[in-house]
Amino acid sequence: MAIIFGRQPVLSHNSKSYIKLGWVRRIRDEEPLDTEESIRRYVRCQIFCLLGSTLFTDKSTAYPHAKYLSLLRDFERIHTYSWGSACLAHFYRALCRASRYDTKEMDGPLNLLFVWVWERMSCIAPVPRHILPPVEIPAAMRWSHSERSTTWLKKTVVTFSLSGGRTKE
Structure with missing residues (x-):
C-alpha cells in the first residue's frame, strides 16, 4: 500500500x-x-x-x-x-439492495443516476433544459454549475402520468 x-x-x-x-x-x-x-x-x-x-x-x-x-x-x-462496466455493476447491486423491503437508504453512484434521469426526464430536472450550458460540456458538469429551479416540485404523480413525463420546453 x-x-x-x-x-x-x-x-x-x-x-x-x-x-x-x-x-x-x-x-x-x-x-x-x-x-x-x-x-x-x-x-x-x-x-x-x-x-x-x-x-x-x-x-x-x-x-x-x-x-x-x-x-x-x-x-x-x-x-x-472497464470503469463504466464496473460502475454500472456496482450501481445495479446497490439498486438490488435498495429494493429489499427492509432497506431504508440507498448507496451507490446516485449523483450519476441523477444526471442520467435529468438528461432523459427533463420534467423533473432541477434546471430547465434551455438554461443548461451547451452539450459540448460533459453532462455532469452541465448540471453541476446551473441555477436550480423548484418548479417541478409542484407537479403531482397525476401530472406526470397524464403528460407521459413530458413537459413544455
Whole structure:
C-alpha cells in the first residue's frame, strides 16, 4: 500500500478495510508535483478519491474500501480497465439492495443516476433544459454549475402520468 500514495494509508478505526478519504485528499494536496513520481502519486490520489466518492460509493462516502488500491498499482494499465462496466455493476447491486423491503437508504453512484434521469426526464430536472450550458460540456458538469429551479416540485404523480413525463420546453 505504501507504494501507491508514497506512505502507509490511515485506515478507519472501525474497520481495517477502509481508508480515510480526507487523508488521501491531504496527501494529494501536499504533493509538490515536481517529479514524475510525485505527479503519479497525485493522480493516484485523485483517482482513488473519484473511485471512493463518486463511482463506487457506499453510504459513508468518507471511507472508500481499500480493495480499490490494487487497481492503482499498475499505473500504465489504469486506462485499459472497464470503469463504466464496473460502475454500472456496482450501481445495479446497490439498486438490488435498495429494493429489499427492509432497506431504508440507498448507496451507490446516485449523483450519476441523477444526471442520467435529468438528461432523459427533463420534467423533473432541477434546471430547465434551455438554461443548461451547451452539450459540448460533459453532462455532469452541465448540471453541476446551473441555477436550480423548484418548479417541478409542484407537479403531482397525476401530472406526470397524464403528460407521459413530458413537459413544455
